[in-house]
Amino acid sequence: MELYKKVLRVARNYKGLLILAIFFMFFSTLTDGVSLGMLVPISDKVLNNHPIVFPGTKLPAFLTQLINKVNSMNPQPLLIWISAIVLVLIAIKGLTFYIQRLIMEVIGQRVIRDLRDQLFTKIQHMSLDFFSNTRVGELVSRLTYDIYVIRHAFTEGIADSVYYSFQLLLYLGIVLFINFKLALFVLVFLPGISWPLLKLGKRLRKISRQIQGKMADLNSRMQEAFVSMNIVKAFSMEKEEVKRFKALNRDFYKLILKSMRRTLFLNPATEFIAGAGGIAVLVIGGREVIQGRMSFGVFVYFLGALMALMKPVKRLIKVYNFNQVAMAAVERVFEIIEKEPTVRESESAIDLPLPCKDIVFENVWFKYEEDFVLKGINLKVDMGEIVCLVGPSGAGKTTLLSLLLRFYDPTEGRILIDGVDLRDVRIDSLRRYVGLVTQEPVLFNDTVYNNIAYGMKDKSPQEVEQAAKIANAHEFIVRLPQGYDTVIGERGVKLSGGEKQRIAIARAVLKNPPILILDEATAQLDADSELKVQEAIQRLIQNRTVFLIAHRLSTARRADRIVVMEEGRIVEEGKHEELLARNGLYCKYYRYQFQDVGGKL
Ligand SMILES: Nc1ncnc2c1ncn2[C@@H]1O[C@H](COP(=O)(O)OP(=O)(O)OP(=O)(O)O)[C@@H](O)[C@H]1O
Ligand SMILES: [Mg+2]
Missing domain, CATH: 3.40.50.300 (P-loop containing nucleotide triphosphate hydrolases)
Structure with missing residues (x-):
């Protein structure tokens, strides 16, 4: 949490932009919900010409009116209306999504530009003992690879966590609204999916720190070898240098694979649990439809929202895990930014006058x-x-x-x-x-x-x-x-x-x-x-x-x-x-x- 705050503190200059982006995310999500809602009239009225039946009674007045209106319409003109509305919604959704992403990208790029500046400035002001104890390659790696990871976490991590939280709330709202009992049953699955995956995230963070360390080793090795090329050649050490490099490179590869095995496992795992949940809903909800307590269209909407719910859940877990990786990088970058040089200027330091005595x-x-x-x-x-x-x-x-x-x-x-x-x-x-x-x-x-x-x-x-x-x-x-x-x-x-x-x-x-x-x-x-x-x-x-x-x-x-x-x-x-x-x-x-x-x- 501390670490998130640090990154956000760098971003505080872009608060206005961030709020703007969040506004567009909200809007974009809203269009999703409405688009999905079109499934109800299509399934019930257009395809089957049955009236729409919402389970429960406590619908807001405007919705009841809307449903009555739709129920009284003929399938033909309704189809044309719906098509037109969906087309407009898709356009709005596309546009808001684009704007939202663009703003986030701008913020992300600025944040890393600022971070890189801060880091370089800090390094410039470190005392010499810092440089005796830190390898150049390591610093370069922090300025490049780590900063890159943070950028990723920022644009995608923050954008996704806000955007998909909205989506999660939206679909959760729809599902709960349509059938509270059914929804609750499904919702016990969510923690079931999330828990093991969140645990995996913690492990990823550890591996990720190792990866970044190895990256620094690799960078240092390269740098040292290139800078000392004449000595390497004079002692005919090319083969030996290549061997040392290859060993490091192989370690790096192994670590990356280790982390990828875990990352890639996330998808099928969530997929399977989500699928099992969906089938349970199908069985329970199907009975409601057969017994006439819910129209087919509303059931489709419910199922649709439920399926759509899986995506934000999966994405949020992924974002969480990715953020773990990024936090390892943030940790490493701030480790330097927060370091105090050993040689410091005192608050009351004076300008030295031209030396004249001894x-x-x-x-x-x-x-x-x-x-x-x-x-x-x-x-x-x-x-x-x-x-x-x-x-x-x-x-x-x-x-x-x-x-x-x-x-x-x-x-x-x-x-x-x-x-x-x-x-x-x-x-x-x-x-x-x-x-x-x-x-x-x-x-x-x-x-x-x-x-x-x-x-x-x-x-x-x-x-x-x-x-x-x-x-x-x-x-x-x-x-x-x-x-x-x-x-x-x-x-x-x-x-x-x-x-x-x-x-x-x-x-x-x-x-x-x-x-x-x-x-x-x-x-x-x-x-x-x-x-x-x-x-x-x-x-x-x-x-x-x-x-x-x-x-x-x-x-x-x-x-x-x-x-x-x-x-x-x-x-x-x-x-x-x-x-x-x-x-x-x-x-x-x-x-x-x-x-x-x-x-x-
Ligand atoms: N950055 C450093 N970190 C740790 N030890 C150091 C560092 N720089 C020098 N030393 C050590 O301090 C000692 C004194 O080094 P210094 O460079 O002052 O010697 P010098 O008298 O200038 O030698 P030369 O005539 O070879 O230049 C040496 O033993 C050296 O190993
Ligand atoms: Mg000397």
């Missing part, structure tokens, strides 16, 4: 999962200083600086800019002042121009070009087939490693932030490329406060201060020469790791 890490502890990755970091950096972080892989360098951007919050301790805790400033005001060049350049499948100007719409083409020149990128960009308008492929696959890095640097140059985080790429470039990248970096870091994560000596040497990290701690600090003289970890590091690269440059 940045302080104060006893910062941090862990992603169980183990602490940062263990009590204390570091004070003055504005304008270039600080270089070095240390073995996994020491926590990237992690430390991602806290400065508030990708995560410290588990303990705090980070201050000009004395203000990062948790008390508006996140976008902080990120406006901090530039980031990541270890792996992050590029989008867009033009070179848009990649450089990412997030900076207000920059002019001249500024973009200027930034590219400073980053040593202009030269190769103009040689690309469409220059700045060249689309560079997903994650920039159409560019070389060095070119990607220089685009990423150009982006940072253009942003021109007072504080810069530069995570040097670990990948080795050829000497020429390396030189260009180093030159670009050199220009980029001028006149800023820079946190440089260095993997090369040439970079480390440029810093005002070198901070050596190991296993989440700062173990040494100082200038290059001082640290060498101290003969500690940096010195060892320098000898083993930096030497060849340093020598080469």
Whole structure:
């Protein structure tokens, strides 16, 4: 029930439309009842020329009058009248049904459009830990398959449940009206039909959750395989990948069949029970007709209404079951929509003023999962200083600086800019002042121009070009087939490693932030490329406060201060020469790791 409310809440903007649709459904149902009523005069008067006899006496006056009028008519003109009326009714019914469905479709499509927007917006605002713990394929599957299922539930589920409820009430009314006793007898069948089928629905919901989970697995698998195609090929793993995919695909198929076996069973099962009920009515009602208490035509109407009653019952059960499936999807979608990002902006957050004094890490502890990755970091950096972080892989360098951007919050301790805790400033005001060049350049499948100007719409083409020149990128960009308008492929696959890095640097140059985080790429470039990248970096870091994560000596040497990290701690600090003289970890590091690269440059 909770879940229904959630979906309906999304639909609340379309309340007016929904009421309109319900009005048309009601109208459409009414025409059904009247059309079916035409069976009475046709069977009694037109075909048999007998008077119509309704059992019981309490007919409303207008109906008694109508029946008397019909009873006094001749079969010939009556037939023409009835034909005309039925024709009109069919037309009205068709039209109202069409309009009603169309409105529901419009609402359904809007609801899922809104839901998809909401979901994507939410995902965009999740903190980074969410993405470490959620597979991309899973998210895609929620945005596509789950949303699709919900749409279905909405247009058909809601439309059908209202429409067929009307039908149910209508035919139930007719049946009860004509013969209360007989009707009651039949109605004991209804729960008989419904109960086991509703139970089946519960099971379907469970299977359905499994199906949606498998769908997500399948999506993730595909995504991973396609994105890593070069590695797959390099290791000749195509066959293995296909095998893994096939296994998943087969599981998926099995689950779908399992659910279909149950879904398909619904129809014959209801059919059989309904048939048995109908036969019982035939026997009992037949006796009433033989004894003259009811005319043949009224009996036909009764039987007709009874048969017609089965359809809404069956449909409602089907809708119920389908809604169970959809609710599994709703659950999964709202699971994300209702998730709170771990990094949140406080209500009283202020705009960070332009940093002018210092940045302080104060006893910062941090862990992603169980183990602490940062263990009590204390570091004070003055504005304008270039600080270089070095240390073995996994020491926590990237992690430390991602806290400065508030990708995560410290588990303990705090980070201050000009004395203000990062948790008390508006996140976008902080990120406006901090530039980031990541270890792996992050590029989008867009033009070179848009990649450089990412997030900076207000920059002019001249500024973009200027930034590219400073980053040593202009030269190769103009040689690309469409220059700045060249689309560079997903994650920039159409560019070389060095070119990607220089685009990423150009982006940072253009942003021109007072504080810069530069995570040097670990990948080795050829000497020429390396030189260009180093030159670009050199220009980029001028006149800023820079946190440089260095993997090369040439970079480390440029810093005002070198901070050596190991296993989440700062173990040494100082200038290059001082640290060498101290003969500690940096010195060892320098000898083993930096030497060849340093020598080469
Ligand atoms: N998203 C994450 N979820 C869980 N653990 C993580 C995550 N990112 C990093 N880690 C772990 O945190 C530790 C520090 O990683 P970090 O990326 O900060 O190292 P680093 O010093 O930048 O290494 P490198 O020089 O190789 O870039 C590692 O042990 C790593 O396994
Ligand atoms: Mg790193």
